[in-house]
Amino acid sequence: MALLLALPLGTAKAAVPSSGASGAHVYLLRGVLNIFSLGLDDIAAKLRAQGIPVTITNYLGWSSLADEAAAEYRSGRVRTIILVGHSSGATVLPDMVARLDQLGAPVKLAIGLDSVFRTSLQGHVGRYINFYIANGNGEPVARTSHLHGTLENVNVQNVPGVGHLTIEKNEIMQQKVISAIDAVAFGRAR
Numbered sequence: 001m002a003l004l005l006a007l008p009l010g011t012a013k014a015a016v017p018s019s020g021a022s023g024a025h026v027y028l029l030r031g032v033l034n035i036f037s038l039g040l041d042d043i044a045a046k047l048r049a050q051g052i053p054v055t056i057t058n059y060l061g062w063s064s065l066a067d068e069a070a071a072e073y074r075s076g077r078v079r080t081i082i083l084v085g086h087s088s089g090a091t092v093l094p095d096m097v098a099r100l101d102q103l104g105a106p107v108k109l110a111i112g113l114d115s116v117f118r119t120s121l122q123g124h125v126g127r128y129i130n131f132y133i134a135n136g137n138g139e140p141v142a143r144t145s146h147l148h149g150t151l152e153n154v155n156v157q158n159v160p161g162v163g164h165l166t167i168e169k170n171e172i173m174q175q176k177v178i179s180a181i182d183a184v185a186f187g188r189a190r
Contacts, residue, residue: 010156025072026186028056028066029096030097031087031116039169040086046066046178052185059089062096070103082181083110084169087137090115091128091146094141098123109184113167114138129180131173133157137164 025039026047030037044054057065072078075176081100086092090112097107101123108126114133120142121128127150140153156162162170 012052013019014112016023019062021100022185023050023053024082024181025069025078025080026052026054026082026084027069028054029059029062029065029083029085029089029092030034031055031089032061034058035082035109037086039166039174040089042169043174043177046174047181048061050182050185051129059085059087061095062089062092063099066105067105070100070105073105080108080184081105083107083144084113084177084181085111085115086113087164087166089113091117091129094119094121097121097128098124101125109180111180112141112171113177115141116164118142123148125149127180128186129154131167131176133162133164133167135179142154146189150182163184 028040028044030040030137040056044056046085047054061174069081083096093110093112097110104122110125110128112130113188114137116137118139122144130141130153132140132153132155134155134156141151143151159172160174
């Protein structure tokens with residue numbers, strides 16, 4: 001257990017410019033201990049192969065990541081902010097959306113993968129997709145009166161092979177996530 005706790009929690013930067021040709025940057029938030037969200041690495045690799053820059057960090061770093069994303073947005077290096085989180089990373093997404101809204105950096109798309117606690121969404125977000133497993137750990141995200149944007153709670157309990165620890169590794173779910181990102185980053189579904 002001590003070895004698992006010693007894993008780095010910091011931000012892992014992509015070795016590419018801040019913003020790809022589309023101006024989009026995807027920020028991925030891992031769950032607990034950085035070991036249960038390794039499917040996010042596969043998603044990151046697929047996005048980078050398309051020329052979309054990606055930053056991955058543990059959910060505990062969401063606040064500093066929001067500050068970094070807002071600074072990149074204000075500088076013009078990033079024009080489209082996209083967030084994806086798994087487990088505890090999905091649980092903090094509404095907080096990150098609200099923080100970015102306060103900092104004047106709009107989130108175009110946020111995707112939660114099986115948030116483990118009940119959360120509520122407020123602030124400005126173009127589209128928020130919450131994939132959750134209703135017969136497992138997952139929770140729907142609640143809409144508040146302060147939400148400006150689209151919220152979709154999608155129960156994926158019937159997707160073959162999907163569980164809390166596999167949702168971000170599942171090929172079907174990875175394709176759903178990447179298709180939603182492509183629609184925003186490139187203006188169309190791929």
